[in-house]
Amino acid sequence: MSINKFDRRQFLQGALCSGLLYGTGSLPSFMSTAQADPAPLNSKVVGNLFFDGGVDFRHLIVPAYDSSPDSFGNKYWKHRWRAHRVSQSDQATWQARFDNDYYPITVGGDGWNSGLTDVGGLNSGTTFGIWREAGWLIDMFQAGNVGLVFNAVGGTNRAHDLSSLMLNQGNLLSTLNQQDRSGWGGRLCRSAGGNSLSLLSSPTPFSFGPLGNAPNYDPNAIDNRELISVQNSREIGLFDFNFDDNQIYSTNQRRARTAKSYYAALRQEEIGEVYQKIMDHESKVREFGELIKARLESVPVPIYIQALMSGVNGPNGQPINPEPDSNSNNFGDPRRVLRNSYSFGRQIQNFYDVVAANPELNPRVLSMQYGGWDSHNSQRQIPGSLANDPNTTDNRGIESGFRDIFGGQFGNNPSDSNALHGGFSALWESLPNQSDRNNIVLTMAGEFGRQIRDNGDAGTDHGKGNLMLVIGDQCQGGVYGEMFPDSEVDKYDDTSLNTPDIDARTEIDPLFASVCDWVDSGSGRYVFPRTHPSYSGEAPIIERVGMFDSLMI
Amino acid sequence: MLLTQKTLSAFFLCVFRYCSQKKTVFKVSLALTSLLALPSFAAPLEKEKLAAVMSVINMYLMGESEANVELRLNEFIDRSFQVRESFSVTFAPQGQDVEICFVLSSSQIQVSINGQPQSANNAATQGENCYTVPASQQGNENTIEFITPDGQTATLSSISVETATPISLTLNSLTRSEWDEKAVRKVLKIFAFGGHATRSQIITWANMPPRFAIREMLNFEEHNLKLSPLAVGERYGQTATSYGKLADFAAFLADPNSDIPIPEGSREQYAVDNYNFDDSFVRLVTTRGLNPFRQRIGFWETNYHLAVNLETEVTREQMAAYYDEIMEAHEAGLPYHQVMGVAAKSAAIAMQYGHRRNEWVFDRGEDKFVLNGNYDYAREIHQLFYGIFGVNDPNHENGTIIETGKMLTDMRVPYIDGQGFPTSVTFETDQHHVGSLQILGHTISGADASQKIDNLMPISINHPESLVNLPSMIIGTLADDNLTPEKVVKINAAWVSMGSTNKNLLNFLRAYATSSVFHSSDQRKYLTSHERALFLANKFNLDNLESFFGGNSYLGGRAGRQVDNMIDDDAAGDIFEPLHNVFGGQTSQEAADSALSFEKNYNFHTQNEYATRDAAQCDSCDQGDAWWKKWPSVLPRRSDGNYYVEDVAPWLWRHVNGSLDDYSELERAHLYTLLGGYRVDVASDGELRNGHQDRTFDLPLLMCIVTDYQRREGSGADISLLNITSEFDAWGRSCTPDDDGGVYTTEERALLNKAYTGQEIANSPVIQSLLTQMGQRTFDFQSNDRVREFSLERINVGLGFIFTTPFVFAEAQ
Known part of the structure; x- marks a missing residue:
């Protein structure tokens, strides 16, 4: 029998794991040195959140209402009244919606803190609002840690699957037949070193690594040597037999030993290439499961992260998010905070744990996802419970998602100090070291934007350009690109245009390449080959040349 | 003359990789008989019973006059003939190479073709034989002669003459000689969640021209009793004639008056309007008497291609109606655009x-x-x-x-x-x-x-984009994760060849399922969590009680295989709640990349192995009666009446993985040990202490005991399996903490941690000796209930091991 093609040496380097020594009777040498405390994050990490479904960020960040009929701030509300659930004709309701539900900021004026940038001065004097319940986003923006990139495009068409592929692969030239192309997260890992951590039940193409070694890897093929799946950091691992028990009496220990011995031996034999992924899972889950378990054994899940998923008491001993309904049997009991707790709350916990166990996992890129943004109808929903329960988890349309992701507070002067911590707010609050936050940058985008006019079903249909976000303590906060382009104003009322949308002015390549360069200087041009000076094809568009040169500090 | 052989056949038991292949002699002259059309409802007969029935039929047939048979191109004679002395079969020249195939019951027959005796490697053998006759060697009249030795008779059956280069909808089809048991099982795995067909039926299909077999395998009838026959002695056979639609079936499960083993108080959950409606679908797939191919396509249509989602405004009643309307349209043979019209006009959409x-x-x-x-x-x-x-x-x-x-x-x-x-x-x-x-x-x-x-x-x-994309969408999701541009061109051509008005999905799938494109070395398909869970359930369950229970415990007894929990554990999205909403459920690629799916499957079959092992028997779960898992009715049994480990192990492997391609020394060693490495504990009075019959061993533990015992007793120690497993000195005092001060020694730990490679296993006389001894052990299903229960449990344990291997996650050549 011949040895299979599994590249042990490369795996050991890439994953910093000596677990494949299993079979010799030894254990990984550094297991005994694993620490049982959260470790400070000493290397740079990108956390990428994919807004699956085509998010309408024009609902999260809106132009201020303007009574002038020809202004953007009037056209917007005139053509978005159904999506915002306000009156079609009573402009006072538009004004009230903005005033009550959006936190106003004027570029260079009120609410615009020093240190924020308006690249190119394109938006001076523009007043916009951030949805008030996105408290963490507001606080982070005002702290200068959020880059809002307008008129960006992740997919060149309005088909979910193709545009998602383009965005995740970091290649707007991808076609549906190119499913086996690497993702930009995987390529960054190959360039910068470290591992690609998927915090999902199944990795997305964003995480897939290229074939070959940096910088001359082949982006059009996949080699997932650095990919590690951590769907539930607190449960990951394969069941193993225990020497504390008498081995003859327990059937499940016999079965565990059989399976373990079998897989270790099978690795020495030649089997079909199709099964190599399964072999890879066995070794990675077994070894990383043990390492993570050792690290996290005495590291509790922080309270605010627990609260995302289940009812707990806060540091003061009082319930976080108590049930407000006095008629409920659960009156006063703590409740979970997130609507999408199972998936997104778990991802936040995984994020925290991966940072805590970063010496073992060597993370470079973390992949996250939040779906449900395909808001063709009822984009904003107002459940009856909301009237008396501002923290209800009943369906609020896409605002539920915004709240889950951006809700909360952070910093010394939060916009709403009574707000509960949402996903990232809880994470930021829970990270024990400033170095953790300094070394994390979050990138957020959907596969496409939505049309600028709502439809007759209180929703919005597929469009093109959109807002994208880069968030981190080392991000140069501010606005990048024209927030509400003058050229859009006429499109609102132009009845010859059936499906007007936001014109794409900036493709993802230069934006995310700048993030890659922050992680590993010079890597951006390889991760996004269209930004390489020697690229001979059509260069990616950018609203202002050099716009992202100082995006990351 | 060219001779091709096929892997054979039910009549012989294959021993791991080296399954014997038999070539059969085809006789020209046939005694006619149409024989053995067993009623389709009939339960498969045990070999001995079948032989007895055939004997009676043969006596009758022997009295008939003999006749020559004239074969026509692309004709399949699905009958059996009793042959004695000399017979001939003729066919006219075809102007092309043809392949002649037939099945013989005996190897004691000489065959000659156009006067040329077929001998040595070309000699026909028992089982299926195929000969290619080039056009250049065909005469004005072509004769195949079969000669039996004096006084002997043989049965000739399944005769066909086909073009040597068959084509279906422009796709190159497998020839009958290429179409074998492995190919049939592959089709069933991909297109019918494995199906419920007996091995005998699978071999019958393998011995037919593929285009004939595929019609029986894949159709949209509500009941396909060849694909999904009732079990021997099935108590719950209503589904052979009724409840073939999703809504009807869910109502049947929920009805307190239905004759099913689910306790009345637990039935309501399965109603169309209730929360476990998706579990009704699971049972629709796993219950015998229905049609798993219909459900496989129904699942794909409603959860992938034309997906709708119960997490939106769609009600369960609308979902059930949607499912049934689409499948009724398919059953009626409507062109695919009309089927999609039905979907487009549905309330669910x-x-x-x-x-x-x-x-x-x-x-x-x-x-x-x-x-x-x-x-x-x-x-x-x-x-x-x-x-x-x-x-x-x-x-x-x-x-x-x-x-x-x-x-x-x-x-x-x-x-x-x-x-x-x-x-x-x-x-x-x-x-x-x-x-x-x-x-x-x-x-x-x-x-x-x-x-x-x-x-x-x-x-x-007929839109140009649809003609290019739709065939790939169909095949890419259902059957092949590696659709190369070359393959796409071929399947698109097949799709277009059906014309502009009658693109029929069933015809397309049948042509593809028998094509060389599907049965090629570069086809690969990772199973989604749903596909794998349903496939493994169909490989585990043997009767309808198990399907109805679905791994639950009712009235104190567990039976059947879980499906819904497996899907939940994988976070793969519930049935009818596709992970990507209208873009469909978990993809094959996602499943393959999901370490979580591997982890959950592994832990289920190790940490929670009891759920598989324990589902073997109950005292009163069958509406107050005892129930026993029906392994004896399907496992290979020798003429001495015994079920040998060395027969059962490869049977189980093939049952799950479709062939013995990956059944090497490594798999054999582990499987033999789990099946045949049990401890025989004999009391002082010579009686078996049944309470210890369940102590199956694993290979590292067995070898640890042997090594430790040898170390203690010296080189002359009796390390026979009998001694190791029955003598307390051997099994009770070797490789235990008790003999070493309460802890395992370093050497013992190393042995228990040892990975025995296939090469080590093959080269170790001790292991080989133990394997031989374990292979010769038999399963006792008769001595008493306790022994019977443990025998059944050991088989479940063996199956659980197979379910843990990488090979259940994908289908590939």
Whole structure:
């Protein structure tokens, strides 16, 4: 029998794991040195959140209402009244919606803190609002840690699957037949070193690594040597037999030993290439499961992260998010905070744990996802419970998602100090070291934007350009690109245009390449080959040349 | 003459990799008989019983006169003939190479073709034989002669003459000689969640020309009793004739008056309008007497290609109706564009996309008629149903989609107090855009949305983009994760070849399932969590009680295999709640990349192995009666009446993995040890202490005991299996903490941690000796209930091991 093609040496380097020594009777040498405390994050990490479904960020960040009929701030509300659930004709309701539900900021004026940038001065004097319940986003923006990139495009068409592929692969030239192309997260890992951590039940193409070694890897093929799946950091691992028990009496220990011995031996034999992924899972889950378990054994899940998923008491001993309904049997009991707790709350916990166990996992890129943004109808929903329960988890349309992701507070002067911590707010609050936050940058985008006019079903249909976000303590906060382009104003009322949308002015390549360069200087041009000076094809568009040169500090 | 051989056949037991292959002699002259058309409802007969029946039939047949048989091209004679002395078969020259195949019951037959005796490697053997006769060697009359030794008779059956290069819908088909048991099992795994066919039936299909076999394997009838026969002695056989639709079946499960073993108090959950409706679908797939191919396609249509989602506004009743309407359309043989028309006009789709609210109304503010609604389905009816993206069509976004939105107006699904939402759409005209519309470059007319949809569908399916994309969408999701451009060209050509008006999905799938494109070395398909869970359930369950239980415990007894929990554990999205909403459920690629799926499967079969092992027997779970898992009715049994480990192990492997391709020394060693390494504990009075019969060993533990015992007793120690497993000194005092001060020694730990490679196993005389001894052990299903229970449990344990291997996660050559 011949040895299979599994590249042990490369795996050991890439994953910093000596677990494949299993079979010799030894254990990984550094297991005994694993620490049982959260470790400070000493290397740079990108956390990428994919807004699956085509998010309408024009609902999260809106132009201020303007009574002038020809202004953007009037056209917007005139053509978005159904999506915002306000009156079609009573402009006072538009004004009230903005005033009550959006936190106003004027570029260079009120609410615009020093240190924020308006690249190119394109938006001076523009007043916009951030949805008030996105408290963490507001606080982070005002702290200068959020880059809002307008008129960006992740997919060149309005088909979910193709545009998602383009965005995740970091290649707007991808076609549906190119499913086996690497993702930009995987390529960054190959360039910068470290591992690609998927915090999902199944990795997305964003995480897939290229074939070959940096910088001359082949982006059009996949080699997932650095990919590690951590769907539930607190449960990951394969069941193993225990020497504390008498081995003859327990059937499940016999079965565990059989399976373990079998897989270790099978690795020495030649089997079909199709099964190599399964072999890879066995070794990675077994070894990383043990390492993570050792690290996290005495590291509790922080309270605010627990609260995302289940009812707990806060540091003061009082319930976080108590049930407000006095008629409920659960009156006063703590409740979970997130609507999408199972998936997104778990991802936040995984994020925290991966940072805590970063010496073992060597993370470079973390992949996250939040779906449900395909808001063709009822984009904003107002459940009856909301009237008396501002923290209800009943369906609020896409605002539920915004709240889950951006809700909360952070910093010394939060916009709403009574707000509960949402996903990232809880994470930021829970990270024990400033170095953790300094070394994390979050990138957020959907596969496409939505049309600028709502439809007759209180929703919005597929469009093109959109807002994208880069968030981190080392991000140069501010606005990048024209927030509400003058050229859009006429499109609102132009009845010859059936499906007007936001014109794409900036493709993802230069934006995310700048993030890659922050992680590993010079890597951006390889991760996004269209930004390489020697690229001979059509260069990616950018609203202002050099716009992202100082995006990351 | 060229000779091709096929792997054989039910009549012989194969020993791991080296399954013997038999060539059969074909006789020219046949004694005619049409024989053995067992009633399709009949349970498979045990070999001995079958032999007895054949003997009687043979006696009758022997009395008949002999006759020559003239074969025609592409004819399959699905009958058996008793042959004695000399017979001949003739066929006319065909002007092309042909392949002649037949099955013989004996190897004691000489065959000659056009006067040339077939000998040595070309000699026919027992089982199936195929000969290729080139056109150049065909005469004006071609004769095949069969000669039996004096006084002997043999049975000749399954005779066919086919072109040597068969084609179906422009796809190259496998020849009958290429179409074997492995190929049949592959089709069943991919297109029928494995199906429930007996091994005998599978071999029968393997011994037919593929185009004949595939018709029996894949059809849309509510009941396919060859694909899903009732078990021997099945107590719950109503499903062989009834409840073939999803809604009916769910009602059957929920009905307190149904004769099923689910306790009455636990049935309501399976009703169409109740929370475990998706589990009704699981049982629709796993229950015998129905049609797993129909459900496989129904699952793909409603969860992938034409997906709707119960997490949206779609009700369970609408989902069930949607499923059944689509499958009824398929069953009626409608062209695929009409099937999609049925889907497009359904209440489920109208709820899913929200266009049930779409209306064409006059807007006073804008002083014109406008669409009050959304354009979601206006886009997806083209993209998701047909693969039309509007590439290079400047009119797609602002023309086709807008006009399609107008088409989808006044499709009402009104909520009715006390009744909820209806399961069908009412097509109104008051708020419908009644005028003609320009969609996909064609004028689409119709008084209401229904008529317009009907008129659009034939245009959509013949749209150039659809012709290019739809076949790949079908095959890429169902059967092949590695669709190369070359393969796409081939399947597209097959699709186009059906003409513009009758592209039939069933015909397409049958042609593909028997094609060399599907049965090629570069085909690969990772199973999604749903596919794997349902496939493994069909490999585990043997009767309908197990399907109904689905791994649950009722009345104190566990039976059957879990499905829903497996899917939940994998976070793969519930059935009818696809992970990607209208874009479909978990993809094959996602499943393959999911370490979570591997982890959960592994831990289920190790940490929670009891759930598999324990589902073997109960005292009163069958409505107060005892129930026993029916392994004895399907496992290979020798003429001495015994079930040997060395027969059962490869049977189980092939049962799950389709062939013995990956059944090497490594797999054999572990499987033998789990099946045959049990401890025989004999009491002082010589009686078996049954309480210890369940102590199956694993290979490292067994070898640890042997090594430790040898170390202690010296080189002359008796390390026979009997001694190791029955003598307390051997098994009770070796490789235990007790003999070493309460802890395992370093050496013992190393042995228990040891991975025995296939090479080590093959080269170790000790292991080989133990394997030989374990292979010769038998399963005792008769001595007493305790022994019987442990025998059944050991088989479950063996199956659980197979379920843990990488090979259950994918299908590939």
